[in-house]
Amino acid sequence: MSDRFDCKNCNESLYGRKYIQVEAKPHCISCYDRLHANTCQECKEVIGHNAKELFYEDRYYHEHCFRCFRCDRSLADEPFTSQDHGLVCSDCYCNEFSSKCVSCDKTVMPGSRMLEYDGSTWHEDCFTCHGCEKPIGAEAFIPDKNNYYCVPCHEGRFAPQCSHCKKALTKGGLTYRDQVWHQECFRCSGCEAPLAGQTFTSQGEAPFCVKCFSSLYAKKCSGCNSAITGFGDGKYVSFEERQWHQPCFKCSRCSVSLVGSGFFPDRDQILCTDCNNDD
Incomplete structure (x- = not known):
């Protein structure tokens, strides 16, 4: 008499029947689906042994349940992301969540190179200087009203x-x-x-x-013969064709200051009242 070959769970004979081994123990299809098959995250039904199963973020899906929750497109072979309500294809995600380039009005795709400034978004190649129309990229720029300039163009147009x-x-x-x-x-x-x-x-x-x-x-001081520049002390006295620094304007004989006092010219000399009276 041959050895028995039974399901380890229900003990029914597996001769001539399909079976699946779990940890080296044979199970009939019914027991396997009931005990070990995963449940679909979307429809909450068992993913049978003969169904194609997809796995994403610790969750299991029937192949036909792995779809965009907005447009119902199959995501089995499509790029996608996840939102609070479920899985979303790239097109639906971009239409709802991605920014649009203010220059070309096209969607800025997730992961693409872009530039954001003052609440607006551009494709990197669309963010160009209003002057030379070259892409600014990561270079410095200067906003002017609703236009943007690279530094050389702004300096050439607006800087003094x-x-x-x-x-x-x-x-x-x-x-x-x-x-x-x-x-x-x-x-x-x-x-x-x-x-x-x-x-x-x-x-x-x-x-x-x-x-x-x-x-x-500069004119020369008639007293010290140095230049009268107007700097430093600055004040000077002028009489006819001659000028003096204020400290140099003094009697040619007794050297008393003549600033604010009467004086008498005597050829190349200037005299105070007392010296003039002595003559």
């Missing part, structure tokens, strides 16, 4: 130009006689020394450092 080199002035700089200058471009018209942060004056429209102005244009 240095009065000396005619290049865009983007930061810093200074203003002189209603004109703007790069700090490094604002120089003495005589020796070309930088004047930014230095004391300077002008002759006509041209700026000069103190040294150049003194040697080229």
Whole structure:
């Protein structure tokens, strides 16, 4: 008599019948489906031994139940994602959840290269400079109303130009006689020394450092023969064709200050009242 070959659960003979082994133990089809088959997440029915089964995020599905919950498209061979209500194909996801490019009005597909700014979204290639129309990509840009410019285009169109080199002035700089200058471009018209942060004056429209102005244009003090520049103490006295620094305006004989006092010219000299009376 031959050995028995029975289902390990119901003990019915398996000779001439289909069976499935579970942990090396044979089970009839009925017992296998009842005890070991998975339940479909979608329809909540058993996924029988002869049905094609799909697995996603610890859940099991019949092949025909693995579908987009919006358009009912089969997802067995399609890209998809999951939402709270179920599985969604890429088209439905994009139509409902993806942004649209404000330039071309087409969907920005998940995972594609894009740029977001101020609540708007662009394909990377659609975010272009309003001036040169080249893609800005990851480079710096400057918004202007509803347009966006790369830095070179914005500087060329809107930034003030240095009065000396005619290049865009983007930061810093200074203003002189209603004109703007790069700090490094604002120089003495005589020796070309930088004047930014230095004391300077002008002759006509041209700026000069103190040294150049003194040697080229300043009048000489009749007392000390040094230039009268107007800097420092600054105050001076002028009489006829002669000028004096205020400290130098004193009696030629006794050296008393004549500032605010009467004086008497005597050829190249100036005299106080007392010295003049002594004559």
